[in-house]
Amino acid sequence: MKKPGKSWQESAWRRRALGLLRQDGLMRGNVSVRRRVCGKSTCHCAQGERHEAMYVVYREAGRTVQLYVPKEFEQRVRRWVKRYGEARELLDKLSGVYEAKVRRRRD
Numbered sequence: 481m482k483k484p485g486k487s488w489q490e491s492a493w494r495r496r497a498l499g500l501l502r503q504d505g506l507m508r509g510n511v512s513v514r515r516r517v518c519g520k521s522t523c524h525c526a527q528g529e530r531h532e533a534m535y536v537v538y539r540e541a542g543r544t545v546q547l548y549v550p551k552e553f554e555q556r557v558r559r560w561v562k563r564y565g566e567a568r569e570l571l572d573k574l575s576g577v578y579e580a581k582v583r584r585r586r587d
């Protein structure tokens with residue numbers, strides 16, 4: 481009789497998730513780049529050439545949070561957000577494996 485165990489697919493998802501978690505940094509949310517005016521009447525943005533500012537947008541306790549990202553963090557935050565998204569996708573796939581077990585009533 482075949483022993484119950486992790487499928488090849490499940491093991492691959494777990495390995496990839498662990499690989500992501502071993503790397504530095506992850507952050508939930510979506511990156512959003514906005515163009516804004518700073519309010520100084522002499523600044524170029526007053527002539528229509530607006531400043532670009534990056535935010536990470538996510539939901540928390542039913543509210544939308546917009547976290548401003550300082551310039552020096554932009555590249556890192558892009559990597560962190562991408563990594564979180566990939567890890568999240570893998571966790572959702574793994575969750576699906578266990579949801580299926582409950583539906584089949586067999587572990």
Ligand SMILES: [Zn+2]
Pocket residue numbers: 517518519520523524525526531
């Ligand atoms: Zn300005």
